[in-house]
Amino acid sequence: MRADKALLLAWGLILVAAVGWPFLLPGEYLWRDMALLHDPALTPGALGSGALPARNVPQDALLALAGGPWIARVLILGAAGCAAATAALWAASPWTAAGAMACAVANPFVIERLLQGQWSLAIAAWLLPVIAYCGLRGHERSAWLAMCVASITPTGAVFAVLTALFCARTRVGLAGLVLWLPWAIPGIMQAQTGSVTGSARTAVEAFSPHAEHLVGTAGALIGLGGIWNSQAVPDSRTAGFALAGLGVAALAVLGAFRLVRREAQRLGALALMGMGAALALWLCPGVAVWLVENVPGAGLVRDSQKLVMLAIPLYVAGLGALPRGFAPLALACTLLQNVDAPRALGVLAPTDTGVDRALVAEIDDRTALFVDRPYLVEVTAADGTRGVAIDPYSKVTAQLSSGQLSVDGDVVDQAAPAYLAALAAWDERDMAQLEKLGVGVVVLDGRIVASTPAPPPALPWAPMAGWLISPLLALVLRGAPRSACPLTPKKR
Template sequence: MRNRLVFSAFSAAAVLAVVWPFLFGGQLAWRDMLVLDYPQMTASNFGGGDLFARNAPQDGFLSIIAVVMPATWVVKALMVASAAGSAAGAWWLSNKELLPTLSAIALAVANPFVIERLLQGHWSVVIAAWLLPLIAAAALNGRALLVWLLVFVASLTPTGALVGITVALVCMNKHRLVTLGLGVLYLLPWAIPGIIATFRGGQDMNPLAAAQAFAPRAEEAVGTLGALLGLGGIWNADAVPDSRHLGFALFGLGVFACVLLGIRSVPKRLIVLALVGMGIAIFAWLAPAAMAWALEHIPGAGLFRDSQKLLILALPAYVAAIGRIPAKQTIAAACALGFIILQTPDASSSLAALRGTHAQLVDPDLVREIGSREVLFVDRDTLVTTDGRLAIDPYSKVVNKVESGQLTVDGEVVDIPSARWQAAMTAWQNNDRKAVEELGIGVVVEGEEIVYETAASTPKVPWILTSLWMLSPLIAALARAAILRNERQSNPTKSPEQNL
């Protein structure tokens, strides 16, 4: 009982140290993170538009939520709850001994992967990373309904959906077919638009440039392999705490050594998942040409061009291994806790950049004038600086913006501007107003003022798939109820609570 109180207090402190920026007001704008209070029901928010549906269903979900409450409230609540879930998952996977369990909780909540992804603005990927140890623990213990609900939350992002389903299928002993069926349902909001965009001829990328730009990155004192073993190595050197540039990544190797001490007690399924995730990340680093070939020829491979992201699959094994350091090895468990803290000692302070902004990110009058028409902004890039922060253009969340999607990394074009944006800009620069209208553009904006309007029709909003996704927890509950009913009929003496 005393240990449980210690675990709870430590978990609360660890969670608070990471999620504290989300406890303040304001809209979230930092690099790839843009969460407005009231995003609108636009085509791109639901997987339509000019680019691949990389932000479905999260953007559509937030647009629907914004009808009744600020979307920022929901995201901030999800961040806190998911971080708490990671602590619960660590406890569940551990041996319940004091120091190993505290170390597992610290690693689950505040590992380099989580900190770096937060600093890159990948909030929904972090939710998935936090939930993955809990998904693994629930699956290994046969808690099917809990697994399905957790994977649903993780599926806010395509990455979270795929890794959540993978971990669930690998770790569950029963109900895999139902899990797979629900997994397909979770994938629909981005998979269907992605298939349509592929056949339509979606945005092109430079495969080799993408493979090189998004490959895992070396860190001070440990190189690339050492960074990966310590769960770091994100491609963007700016998205890391300052301490990682000073050699503190060395302590990540200490964490890895402690993982090896507890690895014998870890279920082999978790080890396999870790080897797969780590192996693909290392492969992408060592063989960028092969990764480029995969990006060019394998449909959907672009989802994991940021290959360091696949370290997420190693999190359950790392957490379980740290949490299962033998009770007799007290010094090793204490060292593990120290190494975990020291590998990112400035994590909490570095996350201050994530605090919400109270600046006006869009002009409400302009948004109202544009309405549901498609709009070409002739002078706004994919990323813009607002309130001193580089972030995704806020207008892309509130109007049907014709999007370029161009991405340049270290001076190299990785994502080529979308074909429709290029055609629209060419037509506008050539003063071909008819071509602008034929491209479906109803409004042209320059300098945040409407400079031209056409009679083009407004686009349809593909909201059905996201709405179906939002109903999937109910479908999961009905599936579980049906399974329990069948089990009671086949074995009347068995208590249904045993399988919840």
């Protein structure tokens, strides 16, 4: 028994290292949606009240309060480790645990989202099985703490609550609505002021799931893949290895029939809701357009592939419940579906972000208008791959960003009205208007070319403060009477 535990521990460490190795390296990170810099600024945008939608709340505020990438490293490696441990303890035997652990840590959803730079969404994907397991086994405190960490991104917060509503007591899921405050309140205010602009139809089309070789779009989704950006996919999946994902799905469903009925029903319902919604919105994009246009907060589903994340707990539990004879096949399928993931993740390694710290110090917390910097800048990854990333200055200054986003030449998000107004004022050299808009400095060619008496922006702390103290709610939640440890399985 001790040998089995040691082997599973070693296997878990190998899986976490294979996926998270770039985050074991020192330095700053800049790739696509990821910008993890030293000494990020605590700005209105980081707290959700900037000119752009609050899509990076509360993660940006957490990074600013922590002072740099170290907190992201801890959360990424810790969440992946918790996913591996949960899969091992959920499994019926050490043999089936190996495949379940591989699915929990290195499934296509996690790999593709990491390659897109969405590290916080990967954390949420790792923690959904933890929330489900702890909820089903009655470990409410641990489920709540996992929900708090998963909620560093809005999508993670929503899916964590949904998982808790299916797998834990209702009060745990409803309490999770508190975790929505940092982005829900700014989102409602922005919707009322009309500060968010863009075509819902264009966005839904741009973020539609993409087909993968030999399996198509439906097969990609069933295999937990199919992200909209085909460049954020390991090369192996374009060579037909996505077929292994169908094997993983089939084996997971087979194993699910061996679960305790209560667990199978709840995990199955959660998976059907997520996978069914993802497939439905892909087949009927008009429904997604209507939701984005008419339902507050439904902008989360314009990237409908994210919904398959709700199936991960069932896949993990189902693979772990397989008969011992299926264990080699399950392990082979889970590894083959992302066989080159460790190499592909090399683009995430630390790199030079090009930030001029002297310029940042000179800006001194004032709102800056960068006249000649786009929302997305060209970057070169550590392995030499060229791509784009969010402007790193938006993380270290109170930058008035345009937010304009184009996908394959189609404008998905229009430039923010506040940015356009400030740019027009600068073209007219109307410094009074710039001051009225809150712009403190104007930056051109890497230096400050003008300034106004506008003070540094105020910081709206209330929603973020509620999120920061949310882990304390674990003190009032009652854990399972049999064990205070969430990762202690019940006796069989």
